[in-house]
């Protein structure tokens with residue numbers, strides 16, 4: 001092979017490697033870095049069930065409340081409960097009872113509890129029946 005062709009091949013290979021590296025640094029690496037965050041952010045319903053013993057006293061077994069003073073949590077949207085519990089904890093949403101209970105929860109507890117209650121079968125809309 002002539003020297004010129006070899007040099008051209010070399011350049012092409014360099015370019016291909018640079019492109020691969022660029023793709024890795026701009027797309028793949030940030031995704032890899034984000035993975036653990038996504039994993040942590042997701043609640044664990046099984047862990048949530050274990051943490052829910054105090055909650056069931058008012059919100060009922062599996063989040064189906066038997067007293068109209070206490071809202072049902074079963075089947076509620078997970079992100080709604082995460083927001084509600086965070087707001088009780090910060091004082092943005094005020095309720096003496098829930099401020100006390102939410103104040104004892106860390107972020108992972110909130111994620112887990114929300115995952116557990118949202119995975120439970122909630123009330124059903126019977127209006128069409």
Ligand code: HEC
Nearest residue numbers: 054055057058059069070071081084085095097098101113
């Ligand atoms: C002593 C009774 C009691 C206990 C125990 C209790 N809660 Fe509550 N919870 C309430 C009441 C009352 C409300 C309604 C407060 C309001 O009007 O904002 C409420 C509201 C909530 C809401 C918002 C519901 C909605 O529809 O907006 C969430 C989420 C919640 N509780 C989760 C929990 C979790 C998780 C626990 C356990 C760590 C827990 N609660 C323990 C009484 C209780």
